[in-house]
Amino acid sequence: MKSPASLRVCIAGASGRVGRQLVKAAASTDGFSISGALVSPTSRYAGTPLDALVPGAGETWITSIVDDALVGADVLIDFTRAHVALEHVKACRDRRINVVMGTTGFDRDQSNVIATAAEEVAIVTAANMSIGGSTLIQIAGTIARALSDGFDVDVVGTHHRTKAELPSGTSIALGEAVAAASGRDLANCAVYGHGANSSPRTAGSIGFSSIRGGDTVGEHAVIFSGNGERFEIIHRAFHRSIYAQGSLRAARFVAGRRCGLFTMDDVMQTR
Incomplete structure (x- = not known):
């Protein structure tokens, strides 16, 4: 009752x-x-x-x-x-x-x-109402502060085939967290559809990639790529x-x- x-x-x-x-x-x-x-x-x-x-x-x-x-x-x-x-x-x-x-x-x-x-x-x-997704956004900023020099950053969002937003709101929030923590303006450093062109990567850019397929509820990854090492954080929503x-x-x-x-x-x- x-x-x-x-x-x-x-x-x-x-x-x-x-x-x-x-x-x-x-x-x-x-x-x-x-x-x-x-x-x-x-x-x-x-x-x-x-x-x-x-x-x-x-x-x-x-x-x-x-x-x-x-x-x-x-x-x-x-x-x-x-x-x-x-x-x-x-x-x-x-x-x-x-x-x-x-x-x-x-x-x-x-x-x-x-x-x-x-x-x-x-x-x-909020860009993501789940506790885990919100925590991922917090952690992304913390890591970006620690890895601000010499690391390229990519945000990858995967969702079901009918997801309308591209990139997702969570992907944008992750990019904003990384940019703010490392003293960048996302509007000036974001590259959407990263990897779709043949231009060399610009130092300090934040790449966004979006995958749409199947019935994936939601998966977000932030990848910090340095020389000789790579750091990844991922949140997967199964329901x-x-x-x-x-x-x-x-x-x-x-x-x-x-x-x-x-x-x-x-x-x-x-x-």
Whole structure:
């Protein structure tokens, strides 16, 4: 029996790959209840109960109407697309509902909109909601500081064949961590599709390679190549439930906070 004081979450992108795992996790984790589930207007699940999406998840009705989905929510957890998620952030700002943003791919202007909204509500945003993936980003910066001289850096991201972003949000975050730790500006040193041209490698560049195939959930590697040695760090996601569990941890963190823009680093430092 769940506590009547359960944290009420609305899940945006409920019928997606991660969304389904979120529904399952929130429905089965003590301290959480699902107040709303949001899908796109074209989804066949709009107007059906959660049980139709995830058996045993409850009778909360799935909707494509943002206003309806947000009723009674303490926190919105969003795994949609950048332009859609931005509208959800604006709606949450107006209703003073805090946000866990698992969606990536925002451009600079969109990121600024999120930062402005965080002046009025609390938002956790991360390139990777899993604890392991977030730790990889932290470690990449630490290693980059130690290996700042004489090492070439490559970021390799592998995902399923239908992954839209290229490179992934996690790959970009890894590159940003390496660049920041070694005093570089990623905008000036990133080489995308590294290895696709015949030009010699530029010293200080950060190469990005992306593999899309099969049903790979997600794998990211950062490779530091020096003379006579190579250092690699890798995180492999075998199941999307890890993103759901990380998102619930972030929801606990953000619940009750008045405003602010936070990352998974902040979440992981709070027990």
